[in-house]
Protein backbone atom coordinates (compact mmCIF):
# COMPACT_ATOMS: atom_id res chain seq x y z
CA UNK A 1 0.00 0.00 0.00
CA UNK A 2 1.26 3.50 -0.82
CA UNK A 3 1.57 5.40 2.45
CA UNK A 4 2.80 8.90 1.60
CA UNK A 5 3.39 11.15 -1.39
CA UNK A 6 7.10 10.40 -1.10
CA UNK A 7 6.46 6.63 -1.12
CA UNK A 8 4.23 7.10 -4.14
CA UNK A 9 6.95 9.06 -5.90
CA UNK A 10 9.42 6.29 -5.07
CA UNK A 11 7.04 3.66 -6.45
CA UNK A 12 6.68 5.63 -9.67
CA UNK A 13 10.44 5.90 -10.00
CA UNK A 14 10.83 2.16 -9.46
CA UNK A 15 8.15 1.45 -12.06
CA UNK A 16 10.01 3.69 -14.50
CA UNK A 17 13.23 1.88 -13.57
CA UNK A 18 14.74 5.16 -12.42
CA UNK A 19 18.44 4.84 -13.24
CA UNK A 20 19.62 6.75 -10.18
CA UNK A 21 17.30 4.92 -7.80
CA UNK A 22 19.73 4.37 -4.94
CA UNK A 23 21.03 7.94 -5.00
CA UNK A 24 17.50 9.31 -5.42
CA UNK A 25 16.40 7.34 -2.36
CA UNK A 26 19.43 8.38 -0.31
CA UNK A 27 19.19 12.11 -1.11
CA UNK A 28 15.40 12.07 -0.71
CA UNK A 29 15.77 10.18 2.57
CA UNK A 30 18.38 10.30 5.31
CA UNK A 31 21.06 11.98 3.14
CA UNK A 32 18.92 15.00 2.33
CA UNK A 33 17.46 15.39 5.83
CA UNK A 34 20.86 15.18 7.51
CA UNK A 35 22.35 17.73 5.12
CA UNK A 36 19.48 20.20 5.62
CA UNK A 37 19.65 19.81 9.41
CA UNK A 38 23.39 20.51 9.42
CA UNK A 39 23.67 22.78 6.39
CA UNK A 40 25.61 25.49 8.26
CA UNK A 41 28.23 22.91 9.20
CA UNK A 42 28.44 21.48 5.66
CA UNK A 43 28.69 25.01 4.21
CA UNK A 44 31.34 25.92 6.74
CA UNK A 45 33.32 22.78 5.88
CA UNK A 46 33.07 23.40 2.11
CA UNK A 47 33.00 27.23 2.02
CA UNK A 48 36.51 27.67 0.58
CA UNK A 49 35.54 25.90 -2.62
CA UNK A 50 32.95 28.51 -3.64
CA UNK A 51 35.41 31.30 -4.60
CA UNK A 52 37.56 28.70 -6.35
CA UNK A 53 34.64 27.83 -8.65
CA UNK A 54 33.16 31.32 -9.05
CA UNK A 55 36.56 32.89 -9.83
CA UNK A 56 37.28 30.20 -12.43
CA UNK A 57 34.27 31.27 -14.48
CA UNK A 58 34.26 34.39 -16.63
CA UNK A 59 30.79 35.49 -15.59
CA UNK A 60 29.09 38.53 -17.11
CA UNK A 61 26.30 40.40 -15.33
CA UNK A 62 23.54 39.13 -17.64
CA UNK A 63 24.64 35.48 -17.83
CA UNK A 64 22.30 32.56 -17.17
CA UNK A 65 24.06 30.09 -14.86
CA UNK A 66 23.20 26.58 -13.69
CA UNK A 67 24.32 24.92 -10.45
CA UNK A 68 24.24 21.11 -10.68
CA UNK A 69 23.36 19.07 -7.59
CA UNK A 70 22.94 22.43 -5.86
CA UNK A 71 21.88 21.02 -2.48
CA UNK A 72 20.73 23.83 -0.20
CA UNK A 73 22.08 26.39 -2.67
CA UNK A 74 25.22 28.03 -1.23
CA UNK A 75 27.04 28.04 -4.58
CA UNK A 76 23.88 29.06 -6.49
CA UNK A 77 23.49 32.12 -4.25
CA UNK A 78 27.15 33.09 -4.84
CA UNK A 79 26.65 32.68 -8.60
CA UNK A 80 23.47 34.80 -8.49
CA UNK A 81 25.49 37.62 -6.86
CA UNK A 82 27.78 37.60 -9.92
CA UNK A 83 24.95 37.80 -12.47
CA UNK A 84 22.68 40.59 -11.13
CA UNK A 85 21.05 41.12 -14.56
CA UNK A 86 20.99 37.41 -15.42
CA UNK A 87 19.81 34.34 -13.55
CA UNK A 88 21.12 31.49 -11.43
CA UNK A 89 19.18 28.23 -11.33
CA UNK A 90 20.02 25.38 -8.95
CA UNK A 91 18.91 21.84 -9.84
CA UNK A 92 18.91 18.91 -7.44
CA UNK A 93 17.34 15.47 -7.14
CA UNK A 94 16.49 16.00 -3.45
CA UNK A 95 13.10 17.44 -2.56
CA UNK A 96 14.26 18.38 0.96
CA UNK A 97 17.35 20.21 -0.32
CA UNK A 98 15.35 22.17 -2.91
CA UNK A 99 12.65 23.06 -0.40
CA UNK A 100 15.34 24.49 1.89
CA UNK A 101 17.11 26.29 -0.98
CA UNK A 102 13.84 27.90 -2.12
CA UNK A 103 13.30 29.25 1.39
CA UNK A 104 16.72 30.99 1.18
CA UNK A 105 15.87 33.08 -1.89
CA UNK A 106 14.68 36.12 0.05
CA UNK A 107 13.98 39.11 -2.20
CA UNK A 108 16.22 37.96 -5.00
CA UNK A 109 14.54 37.76 -8.38
CA UNK A 110 17.47 36.27 -10.30
CA UNK A 111 17.68 33.06 -8.25
CA UNK A 112 15.60 29.90 -8.53
CA UNK A 113 15.77 26.23 -7.59
CA UNK A 114 14.08 23.14 -9.05
CA UNK A 115 13.93 19.41 -8.39
CA UNK A 116 15.57 17.54 -11.27
CA UNK A 117 17.60 14.41 -11.93
CA UNK A 118 20.28 15.81 -14.24
CA UNK A 119 20.62 12.49 -16.02
CA UNK A 120 16.99 12.34 -17.13
CA UNK A 121 15.64 15.91 -16.78
CA UNK A 122 14.24 17.72 -19.79
CA UNK A 123 15.52 21.14 -20.90
CA UNK A 124 15.29 23.63 -17.99
CA UNK A 125 14.07 26.41 -20.30
CA UNK A 126 17.25 28.51 -20.16
CA UNK A 127 20.42 28.06 -22.18
CA UNK A 128 23.11 28.48 -19.50
CA UNK A 129 26.29 30.39 -20.42
CA UNK A 130 27.99 28.74 -17.46
CA UNK A 131 27.41 25.49 -15.57
CA UNK A 132 28.95 24.96 -12.13
CA UNK A 133 28.90 22.44 -9.32
CA UNK A 134 30.39 22.00 -5.86
CA UNK A 135 30.60 18.23 -5.33
CA UNK A 136 27.23 17.64 -7.05
CA UNK A 137 28.25 15.70 -10.17
CA UNK A 138 29.60 12.41 -8.74
CA UNK A 139 26.35 10.59 -8.11
CA UNK A 140 25.12 9.72 -11.63
CA UNK A 141 24.71 6.06 -12.62
CA UNK A 142 25.44 7.12 -16.23
CA UNK A 143 27.65 10.21 -16.01
CA UNK A 144 28.15 10.45 -19.76
CA UNK A 145 24.41 10.73 -20.22
CA UNK A 146 24.20 13.44 -17.55
CA UNK A 147 27.02 15.52 -19.10
CA UNK A 148 25.49 15.04 -22.58
CA UNK A 149 22.24 16.38 -21.19
CA UNK A 150 24.07 19.42 -19.77
CA UNK A 151 25.87 20.04 -23.08
CA UNK A 152 22.55 19.89 -24.95
CA UNK A 153 21.09 22.59 -22.66
CA UNK A 154 24.16 24.87 -22.67
CA UNK A 155 24.61 27.99 -24.83
CA UNK A 156 27.30 27.81 -27.54
CA UNK A 157 30.79 27.80 -26.00
CA UNK A 158 29.34 27.64 -22.49
CA UNK A 159 31.80 27.19 -19.63
CA UNK A 160 31.68 24.24 -17.23
CA UNK A 161 33.45 24.30 -13.87
CA UNK A 162 33.11 21.85 -10.99
CA UNK A 163 35.02 20.46 -8.04
CA UNK A 164 35.06 16.78 -7.05
CA UNK A 165 37.10 14.71 -4.62
CA UNK A 166 40.38 12.98 -5.49
CA UNK A 167 41.02 9.47 -4.13
CA UNK A 168 39.97 8.26 -0.65
CA UNK A 169 43.69 7.95 0.25
CA UNK A 170 44.14 11.71 -0.27
CA UNK A 171 40.92 12.48 1.65
CA UNK A 172 41.39 10.71 4.99
CA UNK A 173 38.80 13.02 6.57
CA UNK A 174 36.06 10.96 4.89
CA UNK A 175 37.37 7.46 5.64
CA UNK A 176 38.96 7.83 9.09
CA UNK A 177 35.75 8.35 11.14
CA UNK A 178 34.23 5.27 9.47
CA UNK A 179 37.31 3.15 10.22
CA UNK A 180 37.22 4.23 13.87
CA UNK A 181 33.51 3.45 14.28
CA UNK A 182 33.40 0.27 12.17
CA UNK A 183 34.24 -2.26 14.95
CA UNK A 184 31.10 -1.11 16.82
CA UNK A 185 28.53 -0.08 14.17
CA UNK A 186 29.70 -2.00 11.11
CA UNK A 187 31.18 -0.74 7.87
CA UNK A 188 29.68 2.35 6.24
CA UNK A 189 28.50 1.97 2.62
CA UNK A 190 31.50 1.33 0.32
CA UNK A 191 32.64 4.45 -1.52
CA UNK A 192 33.98 3.05 -4.76
CA UNK A 193 35.92 5.14 -7.27
CA UNK A 194 34.06 4.94 -10.59
CA UNK A 195 30.70 4.20 -8.91
CA UNK A 196 28.15 6.86 -7.86
CA UNK A 197 29.74 8.12 -4.65
CA UNK A 198 31.88 11.06 -3.46
CA UNK A 199 34.85 9.30 -5.14
CA UNK A 200 33.25 8.55 -8.52
CA UNK A 201 35.55 11.09 -10.22
CA UNK A 202 38.74 10.28 -8.31
CA UNK A 203 40.47 9.27 -11.57
CA UNK A 204 41.18 12.34 -13.77
CA UNK A 205 41.47 10.13 -16.86
CA UNK A 206 37.89 9.01 -16.29
CA UNK A 207 36.75 12.64 -15.94
CA UNK A 208 38.53 13.54 -19.20
CA UNK A 209 37.02 10.60 -21.02
CA UNK A 210 33.47 11.30 -19.78
CA UNK A 211 33.71 14.97 -20.74
CA UNK A 212 35.17 14.39 -24.19
CA UNK A 213 32.52 11.81 -25.09
CA UNK A 214 29.67 13.98 -23.83
CA UNK A 215 30.26 17.21 -25.76
CA UNK A 216 32.84 19.09 -23.65
CA UNK A 217 36.25 20.23 -24.90
CA UNK A 218 39.31 22.31 -23.79
CA UNK A 219 39.39 20.46 -20.51
CA UNK A 220 41.66 21.56 -17.67
CA UNK A 221 41.81 19.32 -14.61
CA UNK A 222 43.86 20.87 -11.79
CA UNK A 223 44.83 19.10 -8.58
CA UNK A 224 44.21 21.20 -5.46
CA UNK A 225 45.58 19.91 -2.17
CA UNK A 226 44.46 21.75 0.91
CA UNK A 227 42.85 21.04 4.28
CA UNK A 228 39.40 21.33 5.73
CA UNK A 229 37.74 21.41 9.13
CA UNK A 230 35.37 18.45 9.36
CA UNK A 231 31.92 20.00 9.82
CA UNK A 232 33.62 23.40 9.92
CA UNK A 233 35.36 24.96 12.92
CA UNK A 234 33.97 23.67 16.21
CA UNK A 235 34.72 21.70 19.35
CA UNK A 236 35.70 18.03 19.25
CA UNK A 237 32.26 17.09 20.58
CA UNK A 238 30.56 19.05 17.79
CA UNK A 239 32.70 17.37 15.16
CA UNK A 240 31.98 13.90 16.56
CA UNK A 241 28.24 14.66 16.52
CA UNK A 242 28.58 15.88 12.91
CA UNK A 243 30.35 12.77 11.60
CA UNK A 244 28.18 10.29 13.50
CA UNK A 245 24.88 12.09 12.97
CA UNK A 246 25.36 13.95 9.69
CA UNK A 247 27.15 11.54 7.38
CA UNK A 248 26.51 8.00 6.11
CA UNK A 249 27.70 6.72 9.52
CA UNK A 250 24.34 7.83 10.93
CA UNK A 251 22.72 4.75 9.34
CA UNK A 252 24.88 2.36 11.42
CA UNK A 253 24.47 4.53 14.53
CA UNK A 254 20.67 4.37 14.25
CA UNK A 255 20.70 0.60 14.02
CA UNK A 256 23.29 -0.09 16.74
CA UNK A 257 22.46 -0.87 20.40
CA UNK A 258 23.22 1.84 23.03
CA UNK A 259 26.47 0.20 24.19
CA UNK A 260 27.84 0.05 20.64
CA UNK A 261 26.77 3.64 20.02
CA UNK A 262 28.69 4.73 23.13
CA UNK A 263 31.78 2.75 22.11
CA UNK A 264 31.69 4.13 18.55
CA UNK A 265 31.36 7.67 19.91
CA UNK A 266 34.35 7.17 22.25
CA UNK A 267 36.46 5.65 19.48
CA UNK A 268 35.74 8.50 17.04
CA UNK A 269 36.34 11.06 19.79
CA UNK A 270 39.73 9.55 20.67
CA UNK A 271 40.75 9.05 17.02
CA UNK A 272 39.92 12.59 15.91
CA UNK A 273 41.30 14.33 19.03
CA UNK A 274 44.90 14.56 17.69
CA UNK A 275 43.61 16.48 14.66
CA UNK A 276 41.87 19.22 16.70
CA UNK A 277 44.06 22.31 16.34
CA UNK A 278 42.12 24.54 18.72
CA UNK A 279 39.79 25.71 15.94
CA UNK A 280 38.38 22.44 14.71
CA UNK A 281 39.29 18.96 13.45
CA UNK A 282 41.64 19.85 10.59
CA UNK A 283 42.60 17.23 8.04
CA UNK A 284 44.12 17.04 4.56
CA UNK A 285 41.89 16.98 1.53
CA UNK A 286 42.44 16.87 -2.22
CA UNK A 287 40.10 17.85 -5.01
CA UNK A 288 40.06 18.20 -8.77
CA UNK A 289 39.12 21.62 -10.11
CA UNK A 290 37.68 20.79 -13.52
CA UNK A 291 37.01 23.26 -16.31
CA UNK A 292 35.76 22.66 -19.84
CA UNK A 293 34.00 24.40 -22.73
CA UNK A 294 31.02 23.18 -24.71
CA UNK A 295 32.29 21.63 -27.94
CA UNK A 296 31.32 23.57 -31.10
Ligand SMILES: C[S@@+](CC[C@H](N)C(=O)[O-])C[C@H]1O[C@@H](n2cnc3c(N)ncnc32)[C@H](O)[C@@H]1O
Nearest residue numbers: 027069070071092093094117118134135136139
Ligand atom coordinates in the same frame (compact mmCIF):
# COMPACT_ATOMS: atom_id res chain seq x y z
C1 LIG B 1 27.57 16.24 -1.76
S1 LIG B 1 26.02 17.00 -2.04
C2 LIG B 1 26.55 18.64 -2.54
C3 LIG B 1 25.46 19.66 -2.43
C4 LIG B 1 25.84 21.09 -2.86
N1 LIG B 1 26.38 21.13 -4.19
C5 LIG B 1 26.79 21.70 -1.88
O1 LIG B 1 27.98 21.80 -2.19
O2 LIG B 1 26.34 22.10 -0.79
C6 LIG B 1 25.56 16.25 -3.57
C7 LIG B 1 24.24 16.76 -4.13
O3 LIG B 1 24.01 16.14 -5.40
C8 LIG B 1 22.62 15.87 -5.52
N2 LIG B 1 22.40 14.84 -6.55
C9 LIG B 1 22.79 13.55 -6.51
N3 LIG B 1 22.41 12.90 -7.65
C10 LIG B 1 21.78 13.84 -8.42
C11 LIG B 1 21.17 13.80 -9.70
N4 LIG B 1 21.12 12.67 -10.43
N5 LIG B 1 20.61 14.93 -10.20
C12 LIG B 1 20.63 16.08 -9.45
N6 LIG B 1 21.20 16.18 -8.23
C13 LIG B 1 21.78 15.07 -7.73
C14 LIG B 1 22.24 15.43 -4.12
O4 LIG B 1 20.85 15.50 -3.88
C15 LIG B 1 23.04 16.40 -3.26
O5 LIG B 1 22.33 17.57 -2.97
